[in-house]
Amino acid sequence: MADIIQTMILGMALGGVFALMGSGLSLIFGVMRIVNLAHPALIIAGAYTAYWGFRLAGVDPLIMLPVAAFILAVVGIVIYKLVFEREASSAKYTQMTVLLTFALAMIVEGALGTAFTNTQRVTSPGYATDAFFIGEVFIPKGQLYAGLVSLAIIGGLSLFLKYSNFGYAIRATTQNRDAAELLGVNVNLVAMVSFAIGIGLAGAAGALVSFVFSFFPAKHWEWIAILMSLVVLGGMGSILGTVVAAFLLSIVAAFVGDFFGATWSTMTFFLALFLVLLIRPQGLFGEKPELA
Amino acid sequence: MKIGTLVATAAAVALMSSTALAEIKIGASLPLTGNFSVAGQKHQQGYEHCVALINERGGILGEPVELIVSDNRSDPATAINQYERFINVDGVDAVYGTFSSRLTFPVANILAKYGYVHPVPAGGALRIYTQGHDNIYYFQPNAAEYVGASLAGVLADLVPEDGKPVTAAVISADDFFANGVWSGLMGEKVMDPADGSEVADLAPGYLAENGIEVVFSQRWPEEGFNDWLNLANQVKRSDAELIIGLTASAEEAVQLTRSFKTVRADPKMVYLSQGTQAEYLEGTGASSDGVLVHTSWHKDAPFDSVLAGEPFSNNDFVNTFKARYGSVPDEDSAIPFALCQGIEQAMLGAGNTDNAAMGEWLKARTKEEPVLTILGRFNWDDVGLPADKPFLMTQWNGGELQFVYPTDEFEGVSPMTFPKGGF
Numbered sequence: 001m002a003d004i005i006q007t008m009i010l011g012m013a014l015g016g017v018f019a020l021m022g023s024g025l026s027l028i029f030g031v032m033r034i035v036n037l038a039h040p041a042l043i044i045a046g047a048y049t050a051y052w053g054f055r056l057a058g059v060d061p062l063i064m065l066p067v068a069a070f071i072l073a074v075v076g077i078v079i080y081k082l083v084f085e086r087e088a089s090s091a092k093y094t095q096m097t098v099l100l101t102f103a104l105a106m107i108v109e110g111a112l113g114t115a116f117t118n119t120q121r122v123t124s125p126g127y128a129t130d131a132f133f134i135g136e137v138f139i140p141k142g143q144l145y146a147g148l149v150s151l152a153i154i155g156g157l158s159l160f161l162k163y164s165n166f167g168y169a170i171r172a173t174t175q176n177r178d179a180a181e182l183l184g185v186n187v188n189l190v191a192m193v194s195f196a197i198g199i200g201l202a203g204a205a206g207a208l209v210s211f212v213f214s215f216f217p218a219k220h221w222e223w224i225a226i227l228m229s230l231v232v233l234g235g236m237g238s239i240l241g242t243v244v245a246a247f248l249l250s251i252v253a254a255f256v257g258d259f260f261g262a263t264w265s266t267m268t269f270f271l272a273l274f275l276v277l278l279i280r281p282q283g284l285f286g287e288k289p290e291l292a
Numbered sequence: 293m294k295i296g297t298l299v300a301t302a303a304a305v306a307l308m309s310s311t312a313l314a315e316i317k318i319g320a321s322l323p324l325t326g327n328f329s330v331a332g333q334k335h336q337q338g339y340e341h342c343v344a345l346i347n348e349r350g351g352i353l354g355e356p357v358e359l360i361v362s363d364n365r366s367d368p369a370t371a372i373n374q375y376e377r378f379i380n381v382d383g384v385d386a387v388y389g390t391f392s393s394r395l396t397f398p399v400a401n402i403l404a405k406y407g408y409v410h411p412v413p414a415g416g417a418l419r420i421y422t423q424g425h426d427n428i429y430y431f432q433p434n435a436a437e438y439v440g441a442s443l444a445g446v447l448a449d450l451v452p453e454d455g456k457p458v459t460a461a462v463i464s465a466d467d468f469f470a471n472g473v474w475s476g477l478m479g480e481k482v483m484d485p486a487d488g489s490e491v492a493d494l495a496p497g498y499l500a501e502n503g504i505e506v507v508f509s510q511r512w513p514e515e516g517f518n519d520w521l522n523l524a525n526q527v528k529r530s531d532a533e534l535i536i537g538l539t540a541s542a543e544e545a546v547q548l549t550r551s552f553k554t555v556r557a558d559p560k561m562v563y564l565s566q567g568t569q570a571e572y573l574e575g576t577g578a579s580s581d582g583v584l585v586h587t588s589w590h591k592d593a594p595f596d597s598v599l600a601g602e603p604f605s606n607n608d609f610v611n612t613f614k615a616r617y618g619s620v621p622d623e624d625s626a627i628p629f630a631l632c633q634g635i636e637q638a639m640l641g642a643g644n645t646d647n648a649a650m651g652e653w654l655k656a657r658t659k660e661e662p663v664l665t666i667l668g669r670f671n672w673d674d675v676g677l678p679a680d681k682p683f684l685m686t687q688w689n690g691g692e693l694q695f696v697y698p699t700d701e702f703e704g705v706s707p708m709t710f711p712k713g714g715f
Contacts, residue, residue: 003529010522109325118329120543122550122575129553129579129715140521140554213518214546214575218329218366222516257519258526262512263466265519 002136011254013140015247016147017205017212021223022230022242023154024201030174030237031194033094034084037101039202040220040227041108046072046206047215048116054123054210061123062149065207072203076196079104088191105220112217122214146208153204154243157197170194174237229273235286244284315355316645318343318635319362319378320388321399326366327515328392330541331624335391335413336361338621338628341613342599349600352639364390371395375402385645386635388628393417393436393468400425409650411635413628417472418482421675422491428676429654431631431667432588433683436472437482440498442586442683443563446697447502450708457533457560460499461508463523464538473538473565478506507532514540524551535559539566546575553579553715560711568686568693569622580688582712587686588667589626590695594702595668599633601640609666630665637663
């Protein structure tokens with residue numbers, strides 16, 4: 001029984017980190033219909049921000065989190081203005097963003113490699129490799145803290161989206177961009193701020209990732225498929241769906257790894273992506289696509 | 293007429309100057325981006341540093357060397373195309389090998405087809421050397437399948453009889469190199485992927501030979517694996533006294549070691565197949581104490597080495613490398629440097645850059661007349677693997693990577709810490 005509880009805890013611990021990593025991706029798709037393949041590369045940029053804060057000044061990555069989020073949010077505004085704003089009216093906008101963000105991912109990877117070399121890094125605050133032991137079961141402190149912070153940020157974002165005026169505007173734009181514009185919402189501003197928030201979430205996730213996983217510029221290619229599987233299972237654009245999917249898939253993957261071997265635990269994410277697209281393309285919380 | 297003469301003169305001058313500036317061209321396709329980029333960039337530094345030092349000393353055979361490095365993005369097809377381009381478009385005189393067994397395996401066919409000497413810095417899978425090519429020369433001590441011999445030697449010679457581990461957990465990256473080490477440890481047959489024929493039968497394997505029972509074994513996928521804590525916890529639950537982690541990169545070694553610390557694993561002995569790099573120490577800190585890692589190079593190994601016909605010690609290598617790059621090199625830079633030394637000696641030995649002549653000279657090397665590099669002496673057997681050359685076994689202690697085995701090769705061997713205890 002202890003083994004089952006332990007596996008469940010380890011799955012949840014991983015899920016908490018993935019939840020924040022996927023949330024920004026989901027928000028950006030929900031509001032702007034951008035499939036942001038550069039999202040994991042920007043997460044790594046956030047991880048470097050936390051890493052250098054820790055290494056040069058001894059600042060805890062959790063303290064560096066808002067700094068990383070702010071810096072990446074500013075980067076997000078710049079990227080939006082340079083890359084996406086002029087393409088917003090294109091008929092094939094979503095398809096184009098796949099290519100644009102693919103190129104962006106490679107540019108970010110190259111820039112990070114040039115700036116920081118390709119040496120792998122990880123931050124090592126004391127809690128990153130410590131755990132709470134309760135009888136035969138342990139809870140890893142690093143993942144626990146990362147998961148709690150992740151849920152707090154997502155909770156705050158949800159409250160912002162639900163109760164603030166700007167949140168109303170974002171949700172309105174998510175549901176129907178044209179209708180929102182007709183009602184006086186400045187959809188371009190909403191898109192830019194949403195993109196900045198989404199990339200800011202990547203920065204925050206990066207700060208958490210910096211002590212949970214080791215990373216280097218090219219690491220993002222390993223994460224994009226996993227994050228996409230979370231977003232698709234949760235329902236493209238649904239932050240709640242992404243969070244639920246992150247926990248669900250991480251727990252299932254942990255049990256799969258335990259029973260069938262580590263090779264199959266990673267396969268869980270890809271198998272889920274495949275099955276969801278086949279059986280329920282709108283995901284758990286997404287809207288069913290309208291028939292033409 | 294005047295314009296025509298001017299153009300012709302300019303072209304002739306340009307041709308002459310380019311000829312004078314780059315007499316010997318060498319091509320190297322490396323994974324500077326993608327999954328192997330960490331090691332790939334260090335290999336680039338090793339090659340470039342060596343070529344720079346050679347040029348500072350007057351070049352090879354009096355001619356300067358131009359090194360062309362291309363990024364293959366860790367992709368085998370791109371690596372193949374780049375070597376084709378080096379040979380058919382750039383007209384290189386020689387090539388340096390790429391990084392990893394995965395990229396080296398397909399590249400070997402291309403270089404064999406064109407008859408180029410194929411010096412391999414990192415491509416330890418035995419299958420690479422049993423394809424029947426006679427142009428290949430490995431610049432590490434031995435094939436991956438035989439890496440376990442060093443661990444077996446440590447168990448036999450350094451571990452007290454009454455404390456020897458009797459159970460082992462073997463976990464491995466599902467990677468060309470790591471799978472080779474796994475085969476040797478577990479005593480598996482090595483098959484040729486092309487025709488399914490048997491390359492070698494490694495039974496019973498180094499662990500069984502040493503009376504060690506494998507109580508847990510598992511592979512993790514080469515890419516996208518994140519569930520390190522779960523894997524470490526399964527190893528801990530197996531109560532194995534010896535943990536063998538066949539990591540394919542320093543990054544995996546960091547993840548594993550940190551996870552073992554988190555779950556509070558407490559084995560007698562830990563061996564990893566990667567983890568000599570500075571970033572391993574940075575990522576693991578004191579948890580690295582007692583961890584054994586095999587290596588091809590160590591900065592304190594007093595090998596007799598030659599560069600540009602002059603003695604060149606490991607100390608010289610470390611100092612010049614630090615001066616150029618501002619960091620201490622590890623084996624991922626030392627191995628390509630040694631390879632570059634070997635090719636320089638082959639050109640000098642052959643008296644030209646003809647690949648057939650260079651190959652003949654390399655084949656004629658013996659234990660008494662070897663190639664001399666910062667990795668020690670090299671001469672090769674019929675398939676291109678170094679003859680009678682053991683890996684160094686190192687151990688992290690107090691933030692220092694000390695070499696602990698073999699004990700009779702040279703001075704300066706440190707006593708091994710045993711048992712390891714917790715992380």
